[in-house]
Amino acid sequence: VCSGDPWDVIIVGSGPAGIIVADRMSEAGKKTLLLEQGGPSYYTTGGRARPNWVDNTELSRVDVPGLYKSIFSNSEGNLTCPPDIVNSFQGCTVGGSTAINAGLFFQPPASDWDRYFPDGWKNSDMQSAIKKLGAKQPSTDNPSYDGKRYLQSGYVVARQWLVEGAGYKEVALNDGPENHCKSKVFGHPVYNYEGGQRSGPVKTYLQSALQRENFSLKTGARVLRVSRDSETATGVEVQSSGSNNATLEHCIKEGGRVILSAGAILSPQLLMWSGIGDSEILTNISAQGLVKVPSPDWINNTAVGDKVFDNPNTFIELFSEAISSYDYKFSDPVAADRDLYLQLRSGPYSFASQTSAFWDFIQQGDDVVGCQGTIDSSGYMDYMKNGTITLNVYGTSGLRSTGRVGLDDKGIALPSANFYADKRDAQAVATFIHNIFAALPSTLTPLNIAKNSTLEQLTTWLSTWSPYTMGNVQHWSSSCRIGSCVDVDAKVVGMKNLFVVDASISAPLTTNPAMGTMIIAERAVERILALKS
Numbered sequence: 001v002c003s004g005d006p007w008d009v010i011i012v013g014s015g016p017a018g019i020i021v022a023d024r025m026s027e028a029g030k031k032t033l034l035l036e037q038g039g040p041s042y043y044t045t046g047g048r049a050r051p052n053w054v055d056n057t058e059l060s061r062v063d064v065p066g067l068y069k070s071i072f073s074n075s076e077g078n079l080t081c082p083p084d085i086v087n088s089f090q091g092c093t094v095g096g097s098t099a100i101n102a103g104l105f106f107q108p109p110a111s112d113w114d115r116y117f118p119d120g121w122k123n124s125d126m127q128s129a130i131k132k133l134g135a136k137q138p139s140t141d142n143p144s145y146d147g148k149r150y151l152q153s154g155y156v157v158a159r160q161w162l163v164e165g166a167g168y169k170e171v172a173l174n175d176g177p178e179n180h181c182k183s184k185v186f187g188h189p190v191y192n193y194e195g196g197q198r199s200g201p202v203k204t205y206l207q208s209a210l211q212r213e214n215f216s217l218k219t220g221a222r223v224l225r226v227s228r229d230s231e232t233a234t235g236v237e238v239q240s241s242g243s244n245n246a247t248l249e250h251c252i253k254e255g256g257r258v259i260l261s262a263g264a265i266l267s268p269q270l271l272m273w274s275g276i277g278d279s280e281i282l283t284n285i286s287a288q289g290l291v292k293v294p295s296p297d298w299i300n301n302t303a304v305g306d307k308v309f310d311n312p313n314t315f316i317e318l319f320s321e322a323i324s325s326y327d328y329k330f331s332d333p334v335a336a337d338r339d340l341y342l343q344l345r346s347g348p349y350s351f352a353s354q355t356s357a358f359w360d361f362i363q364q365g366d367d368v369v370g371c372q373g374t375i376d377s378s379g380y381m382d383y384m385k386n387g388t389i390t391l392n393v394y395g396t397s398g399l400r401s402t403g404r405v406g407l408d409d410k411g412i413a414l415p416s417a418n419f420y421a422d423k424r425d426a427q428a429v430a431t432f433i434h435n436i437f438a439a440l441p442s443t444l445t446p447l448n449i450a451k452n453s454t455l456e457q458l459t460t461w462l463s464t465w466s467p468y469t470m471g472n473v474q475h476w477s478s479s480c481r482i483g484s485c486v487d488v489d490a491k492v493v494g495m496k497n498l499f500v501v502d503a504s505i506s507a508p509l510t511t512n513p514a515m516g517t518m519i520i521a522e523r524a525v526e527r528i529l530a531l532k533s
């Protein structure tokens, strides 16, 4: 029995991709339902979780960029997914992980589309999607509302090291093809903020969707599976929050569509619970009653959940007498910085803590591997002494080691990353570090790895687990790739009207994934709307 009238399009998940798809589908006149299992995040969505110093403002903890890091230690506001929903650190709230992330907003280089995406998704095909995103979503590399740059001592030292020493070009990182090539470039991080506050799809696309009468957002609505009649999706089965095991059915009209935008870990789980995936996994979870479709109607596709990717992270602690470290606080910020933020949306709390970013590509035979460096304003773990900053080094595009989204014994998604399973990956990241270490000035000292380490020593160090190495950064992508899991229109292989549009369908990108995922969502909408049926 359908709950309410049927929809033209039902979208599962209000992350950046889901919100963009919902806005564009409703703009195209489709009667559109967006379902999100989590609750409010930004102030404008009803989010009120925040430290006392932000009381009496129209801000929640989500709106204040400088409260970003507190998400890892303070769960107030139920913004992250509980363990009975997914076995990883993700946003389960309006905006998905863009409501809890740092807001770093980097445009993937043109070479990513050309190298790693199929026909129809090459750089030239992506231009209209990139333009549409740029027109709708503000971003800035100078986030403080008063126009001044704060916490720049780390930038000055890094600039001297990488630009003057190592030959990186200092650029505006998203501007123009020659700058966003991400090839030996250095600059100020770009954030999707506006007016000293977090922006992102909730503040842009979602607001335009909410103006339309043919659009509806329902929160607290966890979709369990897609209902289907053989290869035709008919709707989704939803477990309403608070209700004990009660479910209801939202239906689509004949000719309607279901689009999964639940993220790179949960979209594969939804497919599996809907009887689409590796038959071995389907057999296991159907024994627990999690698959409702009879086995003859299962769609056996081992590409569901396969080759999931996250960036392997290495933290390098660097010390210089010339640096003043800055430690962000949730409850008790430095009074002057608190006032600067509250009165002028300016100062350190107008950004998440990163003060510079840079990229290079490492050539390995015919292959290239992208590497990214992002420098934070403080030390980490055992290295909190003033003068210390943290360099996060990520391996990015072109890495060969990937994992799999499996399910735990309760059927809940559990990603594996398999970092450096292919040794060439560790060698590529080590080469990136070795190259920049060669240019370290005498005034800047790495604290957790020797400055004069050989390439072999660096390779061994970064591929041996420690609190500083082999870390996940929760940039999950690539678990339902175009060509094997979905087709070039983002349609699930074997299904007529079921789609996946989120980080799942992206290849590993050279940059942090949010902006690329949003571009992909714009492109997928163009292709879906162009389909005949």
Ligand SMILES: Cc1cc2nc3c(=O)[nH]c(=O)nc-3n(C[C@H](O)[C@H](O)[C@H](O)COP(=O)(O)OP(=O)(O)OC[C@H]3O[C@@H](n4cnc5c(N)ncnc54)[C@H](O)[C@@H]3O)c2cc1C
Pocket (backbone or CB within 6 Å): 012, 013, 014, 015, 016, 017, 018, 035, 036, 037, 038, 089, 090, 091, 092, 093, 094, 095, 096, 097, 098, 100, 101, 102, 103, 104, 105, 106, 221, 222, 223, 224, 261, 262, 263, 264, 266, 267, 270, 473, 474, 475, 476, 502, 503, 504, 511, 512, 513, 514, 515, 517
């Ligand atoms: C801590 C952290 C920091 C990050 N920092 C950055 C950064 O600075 N820059 C950057 O580019 N990227 C960053 N990322 C990654 C980036 O945020 C993600 O790549 C991006 O949000 C992925 O978008 P998505 O649309 O694929 O899915 P998600 O953002 O994962 O959104 C999926 C949404 O679907 C909902 N959902 C899932 N399953 C269901 C269901 N069954 N029923 C109903 N709703 C469901 C979820 O609750 C969630 O709201 C960060 C991620 C994390 C976790």
